[in-house]
Amino acid sequence: MMVIGERVNAKIGDFAAVSMELKTKNQIYSAMVxxxxxxxxxxxVFIPNKxxxxxxxxxxxxES
Structure with missing residues (x-):
C-alpha cells in the first residue's frame, strides 16, 4: 500500500533502535521510522519521499 502512496495505520511506541527483536510489523515500522x-x-506510517x-x-x- 505504501509503495502506491497510501498511509498505513501503525502503533509506534517506545522502541530501542539497537534492538534486534523485530517480531511484529509495528516493531519493524518503529525501526524504519x-x-x-x-x-x-x-x-x-508512510514513505516520506518519491x-x-x-x-x-x-x-x-x-524478478530474481
Whole structure:
C-alpha cells in the first residue's frame, strides 16, 4: 500500500533502535521510522519521499 502512496495505520511506541527483536510489523515500522525509511504522523506510517518510494518499488518487484 505504501509503495502506491497510501498511509498505513501503525502503533509506534517506545522502541530501542539497537534492538534486534523485530517480531511484529509495528516493531519493524518503529525501526524504519527511527532510521528515516518511513515517516510517522497521526497514527500512520508512510514513505516520506518519491526517491524512497521508487527504491521500495524496485526492491519489491525485482524478478530474481
Amino acid at each position: 527511527i532510521y528515516g525509511l518511513l515517516t510517522y504522523n497521526n497514527g500512520q 526517491e524512497l518510494m521508487l527504491k521500495y518499488d524496485e526492491l519489491l518487484f525485482r
